Amino acid sequence: MAKTDLNQLAWFQAVAEEHSFTRAAAKLGISQSTLSHAIRQLEERMGIRLLSRTTRSVATTIAGERLLQTIAPRIGEIEDEIATLMTFRDKPSGSIRLTLSDHALESVVWPKLKPVLSAYPDISVELILDSTFRNIVEEGFDAGVRLGEAVEKDMIAVRIGPDWRLVAVASPSYLDAHGAPEHPHELVGHVCINMRHESAGGLYAWEFEKDGQALRVRVSGQVTFNNSYAMIDAAVSGYGIAYVPENIVEQHVASGALVQILDDWSPLFDGYFLYYPSRRQNLPAFKIVVDALRI
Template sequence: MAGPDLNQLTWFQIVAEERSFTKAAARIGVAQSTLSHAIRQLETRLGIRLLTRTTRSVAPTAAGERLLQTIMPRLAEIEQEIESLTSMRDRPAGSIRLTLSDHALDSVVWPKLKPVLAAYPEIKVELILDSTFRNIVEERFDAGVRLGESVEKDMIAVRIGPDWRLVAVASPGYLAERGRPVHPKDLVAHTCINMRHESAGSLYAWEFEKDGQALRVRVDGQVAFNNSYAMIDAAVSGLGIAYVPEDIVAANLASGRLELVLDDWSPTFDGYFLYYPSRRQNLAAFQIIVDALRDRTA
């Protein structure tokens, strides 16, 4: 048998407070007959009389008083929580969970996010760093950050950063010893620093393009990472050629610790996008994060 619903319990409490079906019905905004029927249904479901009715007043029975003592604090708690949730629609507060790569965090997200967190101390952000393609709905993420080409078509996508290049780099010492590749196919004869895509479970096939010709090269080497910064350190240490985002290797190129190879074959990739399932019912805090990250350089 189905238990009493929340409306019946709430209406019972109001009748007990008002000591009158007429006043309670006016307070709730329903017909008195509707209210009386709901209370009778509640008593029938519980199998016990909750109210003593006279021609002049209504009063809770002993069982009714016991039920009131049980439900009143819980109904008040529910009401307070609903008010709190409702206020979060308009007040920038709450927790936001994002999944993104280390490069996306450092190059785009974190520089834009820091001033937002300072300005809105009631906004909490959890940033999960990985290179996998998470199911943000099943894993309860509010949004994810990935390259534009990787975002599923049924997601809302907001560009948050410019397009960028992957570039092949190696230390001067490595190039002096092993020579400089002039074509992507030359990489099969070199020691390369691999990147493993956790979601695919395989090593990344390096993507190149020149004059409309696209190539994918599977390389081999002594080490593999799932982190671009570790790949850069390995390249600086002379362990091989790495294929990494150009912006995070710029300082090493400027200092001469690393050198570009196959520069004319390095393609441009879609920049990072913030993606999420729906525009409906997003908290004010989430909208502030979206607006702060949005790319406005175009």
């Protein structure tokens, strides 16, 4: 058999992990036709079908899954070793891929990263915004940012932000028309702006606590988002009560556009942590990013 093209193996890994030629091509920065041709050549050279293709998805065959499990850790080791060799350069370089929420990006990560990127032009970052709990190893992320309570136990965790809390807010016009609830249970009789948690697939049950009494309230309303900033805009526009991070709604409360309610029921949550597998910690570019984010 002819010598296997290592690029084709890496490209196969991308398709297998993305379950899509389109997404894998975009990730690799090549055309979809080039990628399809390379995978077809790999299958013909090996004489084995590696991928099962349908009009909607791509999945590995039994042989393809075995190949993926064989090459993925080895390709990862090669990439890590190459990144480590970059310590011999005059300036640290490399690409860092993070998964995080919109609130974590705006309130903690981006303000700290901007001066780093200016100081180290050879370091690049890819920031993927979502609220799901991603498997950062399987999905090719260098690290993730989540609240402390949600960090996987087998990961290294570095605190990057202070504890914070969610607060209930509504526009003055809404409160004039509907009144202000005095207890969280009264929210079931109000129009509320819901938040969908993509990882759980359901709507977030609002969490409250006072004097050691914790409770959750499932609310309902006309609109649902998976983005805190959109919820704030909807609340300002009078679409109901929103439950959002306090630090990103303070200006709206200070200006009078929103009124904070049920304040004594809003508990503190663990702040944001950067979490990652131990094999990443010695890479120079990654270490610079970690040191910039930690508090």
